[in-house]
Amino acid sequence: MTLWVLDTDSLSLLERGNLKIQERLSKVNADSVAISIITAEEKMKGRLAAINSLSGIERIDRLAIAYRDLQSSIEDLQTLPILPFSELAKDRYRELLQQKIRVGSHDLRIAAIVLSVKGILVTRNRRDFEKVPNLQIDDWS
Secondary structure (H helix, E strand, O other), X not given: OOOEEEOHHHHHHHHOOOHHHHHHHHOOXXXXXXXXXXXXXXXXXHHHHHHHOOOOHHHHHHHHHHHHHHHHHHHHHOXXXXXXXXXXXXXXXXXXXXXXXXXXXXXXXXXXXXXXXXXXXXXXXXXXXXXXOOOEEXXXX
């Protein structure tokens, strides 16, 4: 069975109701779709940064929205399996770093996890992820 791993951007598009991603998702076995722990980290960092940037009485309405978005993200993350940064992923990450691939560290960690599970990364970021040797990618957007 093919394991499809959504990157952070693809997950965000799905959360915003992207019809193309929803359509592709409906055509695969739900048990064959996951995200990485790095994607979960990035989602939480973004939500927490939004909350932490809001202070003062004039921003209370936006704070309520930011907390609603945080809760929504937590609930969304509970619906998908989250792949760990396992020992094998750590080894793949080390190998990728030694190859001096010019890709952001979070993207490289996502790639290492996908390689460690022999999955296919669902991303529209071909420019960066195509630099990673042996990484299979597919754009559902």
